[in-house]
Amino acid sequence: MAYKTFLRRFSSSSETVTKTKLSSSFTNSCKVTTTVPQDSVHNVEEVARLDQFLQKNCKQGNITLDEARYFFRLMIHMQPKPPILSFNRLFGALAKKKFYEDVISLYKRVCSIGLLPDLFTLNILINCCCNVGRVCDGFVVFGRIVRWGFNPDAVTFNSLIKGLCLENRSLDAMRLFKKMAVFGVRPDIVSYGSIIDGVCKDGLVDRAKEVFLEMKSRGIKPNVVVCTSLIYGLCFVGNLEEAVVVCLLRWRIKKTIAEMKIYNVAPxxxxxxxxxxxxxxxxxxxxxxxxxxxxxxxxxxxxxxxxxxxxxxxxxxxxxxxxxxxxxxxxxxxxxxxxxxxxxxxxxxxxxxxxxxxxxx
Structure with missing residues (x-):
């Protein structure tokens, strides 16, 4: 599996990622069929509409899939072509609307016309892969990030961690979480929240408590999502036997609620x-x-x-x-x-x- 290869290969900062091919399901993405009249690419009015679409509609999330496909075709026929930043705005808006498979397909088209993605593009792609249950493809994209000389950031790891947790692989997510330091990346509240939520749903409450305490020791204040996930885990374990109920539900959950008030996090x-x-x-x-x-x-x-x-x-x-x-x-x-x-x-x-x-x- 790609994630196991990653965990082995990146046990130290001096090791490199081996070359991996995308799976057939990733490389054979469906093609975009929406067409744009060839003479429209030189139309000033169309260019103005494109600018408004990217600057306003995409930012506000006020787009439809048909609009996105139309303007994408317009962009790839323009001469000179827009910078990758413009495509990133389009991809980001589609990802927020949960059109994950479409982002993957459009990314392939961008690569086919010779445009080089940046870290932001690849982070969006990883997020989309993980949200459609293709975490292994996400790790393949991670390999590209490293090979192409980009520095993965917290956003990169957060998507992979969340993807692993969605597949009920919280222990793999925990190992990946610990490998962030190898790349000099500090976990943020999203990283901690995803790990705590994942291990709690798997009933690994002791692990969740360790991560929670580590988060506080680093000065990161827990938010309501983190605390709610921890409470869920404590309740989940509390169903096992009465002794655990007494220890966890009477003391630890009340302590967690109190901590939420101390940190001014309203339950x-x-x-x-x-x-x-x-x-x-x-x-x-x-x-x-x-x-x-x-x-x-x-x-x-x-x-x-x-x-x-x-x-x-x-x-x-x-x-x-x-x-x-x-x-x-x-x-x-x-x-x-x-x-x-x-x-x-x-x-x-x-x-x-x-x-x-x-x-x-």
Whole structure:
């Protein structure tokens, strides 16, 4: 695999990347079929439209795929051709709109007309490869970055790390994360966030804690995404056994929430939903209800997911008070979804207390 080759080859800064060919799926990308009238390339009005498209539309993300293809064809027929920076703007806008495969195809066309990509171009390409599940192709592009004399940066590594985590290969991502120092690249908040999220989803909470502490030691303040990922991981491990629940949910999660306040990182609705859901699933419903009442007291904007998690916890523990919470939803401007109704009906059925006058559907 390309990523394993990378990890072996770059164990020190003096080693080089061996030459690797792109996979057939990468080299045989579909061709762009949109055509532009040949006489339009000399039309002043068309050039002005192109300039507005690149300077305004691409920057604002206000583009369509057909527009991008049209102006791309216009650009490659111009004489002289626009600099690679102009193509980068187009590629970047397409990537933000998640047209990843199209970026890969258009990149091939750029290379075929003799334009040389820069680091920004290749970073966009790596990001697109990783987002479509082609991490190995991403490492091939990384090899090009090194061979062509560019210095990979945090953006380069972040895309590869995220790609590995998306494929549930968090240990490989961790090894790559540690290799950043070989290239003199310091991890940023995105690097740490991707690693913490990846290892937590794989249940490797101890690794996540190590990375979290390393991040703080380097003076990088955790954001809400990092803390939410860590809380998710702690809840995930807490499902394993009661002893772990006591150690992690009672102490570590509360400590994490406290750290969020210290660093002035406001927990969002998703953060609290994970916390309440984790407590309920581990039988700590009273503690979850305490958090819930605290959020209500401070008029925190609660989502229907938080209410559903608490109702589920109450139902699973035979506490029919969940009906009272359900009645509050209209007052909070919330509309129960299918999951909420299903949880409530299941709870009453288990208790044998479902009556005709309680039908809510």
């Amino acid at each position: 969002d609705s998703f953060t609290y939903n994970i916390l309440i859901d984790g407590l309920c699933k581990n039988g700590r419903v009273l503690e979850a209800a305490k958090w819930f009442r605290t959020l209500e007291y401070y008029e925190f904007k609660l989502s229907i997911e938080i209410y559903s998690s608490l109702i589920d916890g109450l139902c699973e523990n035979g506490m029919i008070e969940c009906w009272e919470i359900f009645d509050k939803l209209p007052q909070k401007g919330l509309k129960p979804d299918v999951m909420t109704y299903t949880i409530l009906i299941n709870g009453f059925c288990k208790e044998g207390k479902l009556r005709k006058d309680m039908i809510v559907i």
